[in-house]
Amino acid sequence: QVQLVESGGGLVQAGGSLRLSCAASGRAFSSMSMGWLRQAPGKDRELVATLRWTPGITYYADSVKGRFTISRDNAKNTVYLQMNRLKPEDTGVYYCAATDSYRDPTRGPDVFSSWGQGTQVTVSS
Numbered sequence: 001q002v003q004l005v006e007s008g009g010g011l012v013q014a015g016g017s018l019r020l021s022c023a024a025s026g027r028a029f030s031s032m033s034m035g036w037l038r039q040a041p042g043k044d045r046e047l048v049a050t051l052r053w054t055p056g057i058t059y060y061a062d063s064v065k066g067r068f069t070i071s072r073d074n075a076k077n078t079v080y081l082q083m084n085r086l087k088p089e090d091t092g093v094y095y096c097a098a099t100d101s102y103r104d105p106t107r108g109p110d111v112f113s114s115w116g117q118g119t120q121v122t123v124s125s
Helices: none
Strands: 003-007 010-013 018-025 032-039 046-051 058-060 068-073 078-083 092-100 119-124
Touching (some): 003 092, 018 032, 018 092, 032 078
Parallel strands (some): 010 119
Antiparallel strands (some): 003 018, 046 058, 092 119
16 A cells, blocks of 8 residues: 555636645555546545556546646655646645556546545635
């Protein structure tokens, strides 16, 4: 298991930016695939972006393509989600999650074995 701690959430106006961070500990972070997921009130948890342990292989939900960027710093055991041009519909609790490198992180929430506690992102109109 890997322990994950998110930070960087908050309240921002539409059109603004936030950067979420997820610090990992407890396992070989560089060999794990990472993901950011979010859950809005009354909705299911959805995949936002993923990053395979092999550098450069990323996935983005259609709703965030061109606005969000996932990245990782293996030296710092940290994964980031840069969110630009935020919209009110981006509001939700954002979770960092990890899975083994042999699993496909784009298959959805059930593939992830480790989760952070979540950080709230609120975008006002």
